[in-house]
Amino acid sequence: MFVLSKADVPRFLAHLAGRYELYGPVLHPESGDTFFDRAADPSAVRLDAPIPTNTPKFTVFPHFERILSYKYDQTTKDVRIIPEELVRPKALVGLRSCDLKGLLCFDRFFLGQEFVDEFYRAHRRKMFLVANTCATPFPQCFCVCTDSGPYAAEGYDVNLTDLGDAYLFETGSDAGRAAAGELGLPAAGPEASRRRDAVVDRSIALFEPRAVENKAWISRAVNRLTTGFVKNETWEYIGQQCFECGACSFVCPSCSCFNIEDVNRVNGTTDRIRTWDSCSFEGYARMAGEHNPRRPVEDRRNKRFFCKLSYSQSKKYLRPGCVGCGRCVRVCPGDIGMANVVTAIRREITGK
Amino acid sequence: MDISRNAAAVSLPVPAVITEIQEEIADVRTYFFRFEDPELERTFAVRSGQFVMCTIFGAGEFAVSLPWSPEGDRRHLSVRNVGKVTSALHALEVGDKIGIRGPFGNGFPFDAIKGRNLIYVAGGIGLIPLRSSIVHALLHRSDFGRIILLYGAKSARELMYRPLIEEWRKREGFETYVTIDRSEPGWNGEVGFVHTLIEKAKVPVTDTVAFVCGPPIMFNAVIGELSARGLKDDCIISTLERHMKCGIGKCQHCAIGRTLVCTDGPVYTFKQIKTLGETI
Numbered sequence: 360m361f362v363l364s365k366a367d368v369p370r371f372l373a374h375l376a377g378r379y380e381l382y383g384p385v386l387h388p389e390s391g392d393t394f395f396d397r398a399a400d401p402s403a404v405r406l407d408a409p410i411p412t413n414t415p416k417f418t419v420f421p422h423f424e425r426i427l428s429y430k431y432d433q434t435t436k437d438v439r440i441i442p443e444e445l446v447r448p449k450a451l452v453g454l455r456s457c458d459l460k461g462l463l464c465f466d467r468f469f470l471g472q473e474f475v476d477e478f479y480r481a482h483r484r485k486m487f488l489v490a491n492t493c494a495t496p497f498p499q500c501f502c503v504c505t506d507s508g509p510y511a512a513e514g515y516d517v518n519l520t521d522l523g524d525a526y527l528f529e530t531g532s533d534a535g536r537a538a539a540g541e542l543g544l545p546a547a548g549p550e551a552s553r554r555r556d557a558v559v560d561r562s563i564a565l566f567e568p569r570a571v572e573n574k575a576w577i578s579r580a581v582n583r584l585t586t587g588f589v590k591n592e593t594w595e596y597i598g599q600q601c602f603e604c605g606a607c608s609f610v611c612p613s614c615s616c617f618n619i620e621d622v623n624r625v626n627g628t629t630d631r632i633r634t635w636d637s638c639s640f641e642g643y644a645r646m647a648g649e650h651n652p653r654r655p656v657e658d659r660r661n662k663r664f665f666c667k668l669s670y671s672q673s674k675k676y677l678r679p680g681c682v683g684c685g686r687c688v689r690v691c692p693g694d695i696g697m698a699n700v701v702t703a704i705r706r707e708i709t710g711k
Numbered sequence: 712m713d714i715s716r717n718a719a720a721v722s723l724p725v726p727a728v729i730t731e732i733q734e735e736i737a738d739v740r741t742y743f744f745r746f747e748d749p750e751l752e753r754t755f756a757v758r759s760g761q762f763v764m765c766t767i768f769g770a771g772e773f774a775v776s777l778p779w780s781p782e783g784d785r786r787h788l789s790v791r792n793v794g795k796v797t798s799a800l801h802a803l804e805v806g807d808k809i810g811i812r813g814p815f816g817n818g819f820p821f822d823a824i825k826g827r828n829l830i831y832v833a834g835g836i837g838l839i840p841l842r843s844s845i846v847h848a849l850l851h852r853s854d855f856g857r858i859i860l861l862y863g864a865k866s867a868r869e870l871m872y873r874p875l876i877e878e879w880r881k882r883e884g885f886e887t888y889v890t891i892d893r894s895e896p897g898w899n900g901e902v903g904f905v906h907t908l909i910e911k912a913k914v915p916v917t918d919t920v921a922f923v924c925g926p927p928i929m930f931n932a933v934i935g936e937l938s939a940r941g942l943k944d945d946c947i948i949s950t951l952e953r954h955m956k957c958g959i960g961k962c963q964h965c966a967i968g969r970t971l972v973c974t975d976g977p978v979y980t981f982k983q984i985k986t987l988g989e990t991i
Binding site: 427429431436438440442468469472473474476477478479587615616617618619620621623629631636638643644645646647648650652662665666669671672 | 969
């Protein structure tokens, strides 16, 4: 454990910017919202900004990505397949622990199953991750109920905790330790971890007044979803509320469904494009010939919550898919973010 | 990206040349192909019941089950012209190239079903994914009890692989029943839906495995009839089709229940299908 004085933060960011493309929480000048974005300049990164509106998942899983291009000559029958060069080392700074957990879900899902997703791996393997302990929860947050915050226990190269006068600089990898060495950071004293724990405990205590409503019922929801005991009426209600806009999927740190399309360009090459997709869209499972096994909206909605909370899906992530960031709560126009779905399931059980 | 030779067919399509095109039925053609890379042509190995992702250059990619048997059959795909990408395939000619990724999926459980009677029940182009399994069963005839094919289509014009079925019919120890929905001039065979053949063929249910593939309505009727006769759910095997984008368990388009058709399937027992809690 090391100490990073607040005056040294710019030096740390510049150190990273010299080695990586730098991404972090950046304030949008017009709306005042925070976005996780490419920092044009290290000084644009705001470690004290609120939780970003978007997730950092686009850095490993872009909204829109060419995964290969090819050229087929109809006359000579010559085909050239050109794999995309995707490797651009990135440093992600100011990662909330929920978003870091989302990335770890991705790692286990894209790299740890029967097949490795080569495109994901190309992005992921040369990354430097700097997590940031959340000292204050935001209104929609419930990471304490999904075991994903406010302190990141694993998966980072560096974790920063704001101790008031300085940041506690914890290293979680060789790359993190090397950075501490290159920056010449002083070692933290024995009281540092106690002070960090105090910050984390204070943050957790701030969750409590909010958690009484429903969020603490997540483990019961996991149980009900896994055993199939959620009533059809509940799914129908959720289905009726759903606008099928896909916003929940797009802001979710662990949603990773994608679509692939081949797009012809004027110069005769074709790009194979992978884009984000959402299981809430009607065409999601539609096959050629118009057969759609998942037409009713409630069939599609329960799919997403099954993916976030069921045990069988948790086996793929080695944790629940929901990381408690609460972004779906904030963006859902139908008011069926995760917290309200858990409430609906709770009402089934308690009757109120 | 460092993609080794074997992994190449997973992430990137490998080019193959169409060597022959056969008209099957209306809108369905069979495309024989060989890989451009002679090494891959020699080594590309599949299991019966698997599928590949087929790229039509300039149009896109689709998932297609494999009709060819790994044992000595020529590689080919039988495809119905039904959407944007398959219609682009139907516009291709001999000498044109396609791209192949795969093979993916689990395949049929031949080791587990040795010694049993095999009942193949297919409707329309549902015979395509069962073809390789039938070829396998005939090559290893002594491994199995009775082998029965019950096959139906809307009309005689919509019966797949008719010359092949005639060949099979002549094989000793292979019982073939073919039906069409309504009688028509020149048809001397059975008339009626395919599940009615189960009675006609006196299908056994002990030590028996049924392979069922066809449109949902036919599937349900056949399952109903087989179950009513006492065939157990885990003795009914089917291969499912879903919209797929990646084939390797990542895009999630083919999710059914807690499984993915691409990596957990496409071959399921009816017992499994029942627990998935989704329409077929």
